[in-house]
Amino acid sequence: MxxxxxxxxxxxxxxxxxxxxxxxxxxxxxxxxxxxxxxxxxxxxxxxxxxxxxxxxxxxxxxxxxxxxxxxxxxxxxxxxxxxxxxxxxxxxxxxxxxxxxxxxxxxxxxxxxxxxxxxxxxxxxxxxxxxxNQTRLLLDLSRDLSRARSFEEVEAALTRLLEPRYGASLRLEAGHDLPLAPQWTGKRWLQPLLAQERALAVLALDFADVQRASGAEQLELETVATLAAGALSRIIEADHASHAVAEQETERLRNVLLSSLSHDLRTPLTVLSGTVASLLRMRRRLPREAVDEVVELQQQITRLQKFTGNLLKMAAISAGQLKLNAEPYALTEILGAALQRMADIRERRQLRTAISGEIPMVVVDGALIEQVFSNLIENAISHTRENGVILISLERAAGKVRASVSDDGPGLSPGDEDVVFERFRTGTAGLSDRKGPGSHGLGLAICRGIVEAHGGRIDARNNPDGKGACFSFTLPLPKEGEDA
Amino acid sequence: MILIIEDEVQVRRLLRRSLEALGHAVSEAEDARSGRQAILHLRPDVILLDLGLPDEDGQDLIRSIREWCEIPIIVLSARDQETEKVQALESGADDYLTKPFSPIELSARIKVALRHAARTGTTGEPVYEVEGLTVDLAARRVTLDGADVHLTPIEFKLLSTMIRHRGKVLTHNQLIRDVWGRHAPDGNQGLRIHTQHIREKLGDDPLSPRFIFTEPGIGYRFAAGGGEA
Incomplete structure (x- = not known):
């Protein structure tokens, strides 16, 4: 010994x-x-x-x-x-x-x-x-101990146990940024980097009682030790990444299952409710007048609840970061057309106008999601305008992008509301609180922002230049030359 | 007779009420196994199928039904995921209804499905007429309100595919496969551009369409033509 x-x-x-x-x-x-x-x-x-x-x-x-x-x-x-x-x-x-x-x-x-x-x-x-x-013995012991190590601390412990008595120095394994890439002395401390793919994973620091000269053989031995330890560390880091990925997949799977069962469990009773109310209304002639009024009120509330449920589920999907874009080339006009078709029932008593300036190039987007952005913005405008209010939807081409705007002639936004309206569960403070329609529960605009930003676009809100009403507009980037379709 | 394959008893009851109010005979099945038996024994005219059945994946059930019969299938989907609907359509479903659906929507879909079912087996009509638009497949002639419309061969093929399936939604892939075959040179982009050209020639405004309706995320639906039944 x-x-x-x-x-x-x-x-x-x-x-x-x-x-x-x-x-x-x-x-x-x-x-x-x-x-x-x-x-x-x-x-x-x-x-x-x-x-x-x-x-x-x-x-x-x-x-x-x-x-x-x-x-x-x-x-x-x-x-x-x-x-x-x-x-x-x-x-x-x-x-x-x-x-x-x-x-x-x-x-x-x-x-x-x-x-x-x-x-x-x-x-x-x-x-x-x-x-x-003796050296072979050391390296063997070290590689055996390192192969059992499952964490940074265990690697450090194995190094300490074998190297401290051998060198008569106290040992620490340090991780962090800006680690040296070459072995060196700093004062009485010897720093030996643990390199993997030319990157320092950690540094082996040996604190000696006084300044010494390391011989060539010692340097070689420390380098071998460092290589072994670096191998162990990168194995641990990879295993860590892999288990993280597995955990993330599992979380996402659970989230999907949860969302889709929630979606099913919420929507099935709503479907039955709205269908039942619709068949009740079909026999309105046989019902007392007061009962018909009650049923109509019931129908409106069910519609609201359906809308809210849909938005809540969509928002949950966006917040969970699991919005998967099914991007295809579209003319924005056809998506807007589909949104307008679907809103035929609720646009009554508002004047919806469209303005298309010039040729609008095709965009590569998820058609169903962009349709929802249009629907939500139009619903928002409807809920902030009075009867016979004018809602103008315009499309125009800008540099490298297409801009769509929905402007209304309602009361407009209060100062400071321009940014917060897109936050969850916020409605403009100047909203006509007594006239809230089905879209005014503060999720519609947050969903718009989530969808637009997922497409690499931007959405903003401001008041119209003439001071009458608010204007919400969003941009979508145009595909770069040669990568369309 | 309409067969409802759906596991939720409340939804089955609602559909039965709505369909019986429209004058249809209705039969129910609560899972895929009893659904298959009902199809065999009852030979329904239309199948309403829920995609979330407890005993079998809805997509698989559609494919297996399509292996031996052509009865129209309308898919009921509680989920608003367009990819699922597209998948169902491409597996062989004829149309879809997203829950919650209105009774009006339901009856419109059933009407289109019944009309297509009635036509199956006949040699097909040589001339289609929808809202002032006539398409003569044999003569390759298209007129709009009496005036001739000149289409390129591809545009004619695309329009005749849409009009043959009028009232029914066709996915992008189905249209591309029908018109261009397996090797579509510019895929979706080409489909969009040719559809745009047809719309221009028919004076069909995409913002308030008369003939070609866009179903974002899914495909196109040609106007059903309200007059016919």
Whole structure:
């Protein structure tokens, strides 16, 4: 476990250590040579000196194994000196009797240097292998923990658990905007971005006790860690999106079911009510006069209720953002024509006039919805005018769009009402409150705005320039060249 | 005899009252299964079908009825979704009524459906006459209040398709398929433009039409011609 306690940088620094502790290594290596000399000394007279060189090579190997290359080189040189001094005649002198001894010294030096280099290389590789194994272990543990992580916090916890003891730094995972895209120091803090598709998902921040230099190996390791964590994070983000989408679909399905069953449950009794009242009215001749008046009043209220129910359901659909446009090319005149046809019953006692200026190009719209905009605006105008009031509907072409306006000769809008009339459940304060017709429940105009804006158009209200009555107008964008039909 | 296939008992009762007041014999079925049996045994002249039946999707029922008989189907839809009506029409329904409907609307739709039913099986009339407009299919001649109207071949084909089905709504797709076949070069846009040209030549103002009525989101309906029954 000592590998866990030493950082990789410390491990690398140890190999080339020239600190007082490192210098002790050189002293120690000299001491080991001295011990080897003492061990060999009793055998000086029993055997040929060449046989004793092995004791020194053994010492050098030991030094190389335990203390590293530099002390081992020193040990080699000291060994040759000691061997010469102690074991070759003449004793206690650095000179030699015959030239064969010099060959022995040479071979001994080469052999012990070779042993030193090979041994220290071996031990360095062993150390490297330990580091690599340790790193592989770390990355394995990390990827296992990350694959189990289901949230940002769990990713952070996995990183903290494995990296804090390894680096001796406190770790935080930070998300947000303007994250750095390259690893960097800020003060005593190392920032390692977690990148996915060249975007930083989060930043791994390591707070060290003091400023350090990260070695290449450490940087590489942190980069690998960051890649693993980024993979885990983007998987979590995607899963999050997917479950959101599923939830949204489910909500929309529920909303649809709710709306259509509401629609059915509200409309069926209304249909039966209005049908029953209609058949009652067919036998009006057999009913007392007062009863006929009551039935007529009943019929008016049912019509109101039907209108209101229709608007409420349409508004619910618009608010739920589920207005699906079934867009097709139309001449606006035919849609207006259809709206006027359908209003034949209620337009009585108002004068409806139309003004078409020039050629009106085709628009690509949802015909049924735009018909409803016309109907609602005309109904609104009817409810704000007196008998024989004039309602003028005009169509004209403007730059890149078509404008439709419905203006009346009623009391007009109070100052400040221009914007609020399109809000839900608002009616113009200057409305003829005692003459409210079926359209004056404050939803009709909000529906108009919802529909027009869904088509990319705009709707506004103002008073006529001559100060008589209000004018509601909306625009619809014309299809761009080449994309019509 | 008119068969009502509808699950809501109150709506069935209302329809029965309204239809009997108009002098029709009425029979009722409360779901698709009993509706099928009633069609087999009673051979009604017109079927009034609610799209929201409990035991089967209304669209499927229309398609399956159309596989073996041509009895006119008028769809009752509680929902104001145009796509549903278009789908029903293209599945083989002849017309639709949106709840709430007025008794006048109901009787007008029934009248048109009965007239079409009566004509099925005969070789078809060579000459149609509606509100001063005569279309002679064999002679390819169109006159309006006695004066000749010159139409292009496509316009003639479009007008004769509409007038053959007069009083009945035809969806955009049905018209395009009938006039241009499978490969319509400019689809909807072409249909709109040719319809506009016919309207101009017939002096038909789209703001208060005499012949061609736009049903936004659905299609066109040619005037039924009130005189006939």
């Amino acid at each position: 000592d590998e866990m306690e030493l950082s990789i940088a410390a491990r690398w620094r140890k190999a080339f250590d020239l600190s007082p502790h490192g210098l002790a290594g050189f002293g120690l290596s000299a001491l080991i040579v001295l011990v080897a000399s003492a061990a060999a000394f009793p055998f000086r007279e029993m055997t040929e000196p060449e046989n004793l060189t092995m004791v020194y090579v053994l010492a050098v190997v030991f030094v190389a194994l335990r203390l590293g290359l530099a002390p081992a080189i020193l040990a080699s040189v000291v060994s040759v000196g000691a061997f010469n001094f102690l074991f070759t005649p003449p004793y206690y002198s650095f000179s030699a009797l015959n030239s064969a001894s010099y060959i022995t010294f040479g071979i001994m030096l080469v052999a012990s240097l070779l042993a030193a280099v090979l041994t220290s290389g071996l031990s360095a590789r062993l150390a490297e292998a330990a580091v690599a194994q």
